[in-house]
Amino acid sequence: MRFSTLSLAVLLLATPLAQAQTAPAQVKGAKPSAAPAAAASVPDRVDLDDIRNFSRVYEIVRQAYVEPVDNKTLMKAAISGMLTGLDPHSEYLDKEGLNELNEDTTGQYGGLGIEVLQVDGTLRIIAPIDDTPAARAGIKPGDTIVKIDGKPVETENIDEMFKQLRGDPGSKVTLTILHEKSDKPIDMPLVRERISITSVKVRELERGYAYVRISQFQDDTTPDLEKKLGEFIKKHGQPKGVILDLRSNPGGLLTAAVGVSDDFLNSGTIVTTRGRLQDSNLSFEAHPGDILNGAPMVVLVDNGTASAAEIVSGALKDNRRALIVGRRTFGKGVVQTVLPLDNEHAVKITTARYYTPSGTSIQAEGIKPDIALADLAVNKADSSPVLVSSEADLPNHLANEDSKLGRDIDNDGSAENAKLATQDYALSQALNVLKGLALNRVAPAATTVSTH
Secondary structure, eight states, rough: OEESSSSTTOOOOOHHHHHTTTTTHHHHHEEOOOOOOOOOOOOOOOOOOHHHHHHHHHHHHHSSSSOOOHHHHHHHHHHHHHHTTTOOOOOEEHHHHHHHHHHHHHTEEEEHHHHHOOTEOOOEEEEETTTTTTHTTTTTTTEEEETTTEEEEOGGGGHHHTHHHHHHHHEEEEEEOOOTTTTOEEEEEEEEEEEOHHHHHHEEEETTEEEEEOOOOTTTTTHHHHHHHHHHHHHHOSSSSSEEETTOOOOHHHHHHHHHHHOOSSSSSSEEESSSGGGEEEEEOOOOOTTTTTEEEEEEEEOOOOOOHHHHHHHHTTTTEEEEEOOOOOOOOOOEEEEEEEEEEEEEEEEEEEEOSSSOTTTOOOOOOOOEEOOOOOOOOOOOOOSSSGGGSSSTOOOOTTTGGOOOOOOOHHHHHHHHHOOOOHHHHHHHHHHHHHHHOOOOOOOOOOOO
16 A cells, blocks of 8 residues: 555655755754664575566566557656665655645645545545545545546556546546445545645634634644634633644644644654664654643544644643544654755655654554544434423522613533534544533632531
């Protein structure tokens, strides 16, 4: 299987080599970490028989393949095969691939707004990006694209089919989607758009409680978060608590993940990376200055929370800064670096594993939530009118002495809770958890009551 960066280089956790050697020093808290013990050096020479076999296969393909294949195409396929055989994330990038990578990290391109993983000859959806054609059509993490414009997606044509997901804004495409828990594919006619993604959104859920949505980690995510959260605090005051929504966030740049984590931490390790190269062994530490001044946090995650989003989740979880609520995350715990070959070609290769502050690798395991939530949708139950629901409904009841203040005793917040729960069950549950944390934080001091 092979990971393909479609919405942005969201699963790429390193900058291009021209920047990679200097970028860590520009990130707050970056410092070299201890390199893993080197294994005894054993010569590993290329076997001449392997070289002969490669040459023979090369010539056989050129001479006997059903259609003519030029040398350039064959060499590109050989290089690509060597890299994709290593892991799902390493790949060969030509000029077109480099342009897409640049578009991805800035969040601007023409397409549908989905992150796709190639698995056993299929196109599996990792996550749709917020406010894109894919998200509005109802595409979900775990869905599979089985056809594009009526043509089945197969192992032989998967690269060609993948490229059709991008295109000029305004052009039309029909995806046949198989939802994760369904056996009936459905057709989804879509129109490609110029995807210009704002990765951070901030709004008030209820008075005193803020909602922060990060859809991916790109170049401007950290300053955008600081700006928008700062504006929110200026307008509404310091929040009692914050929900950080990282559901269906397929990841992004390591630098952005470190910056966002640092915004919510006063101290502690954010993430460490370890690889064979010395430059791959880094430790990122938080600096004093929590933008929320310690207000309680809940992080919402699901099976589409991947890569850089898992770095943030792990940093906040292990530093006991936030509770993680939702479903187990995707489990991508490796770092890729782009190594240029020339101006128009490069290799994106896995160079390190990353570890959460507790020293845990989440590779192929993911992050287990502190509070697990099933993937549910709820509907408001039908109920008959209740004639007597409280003391206030009884005839001749004594009035409350504060009733003249005009309080609405029926407004206990349950209506708002029901509305949110029917719109987003997981978010409503996260808000309830957050309120409990906030109440615990501001619990009044106990008073002594004397009896005589």
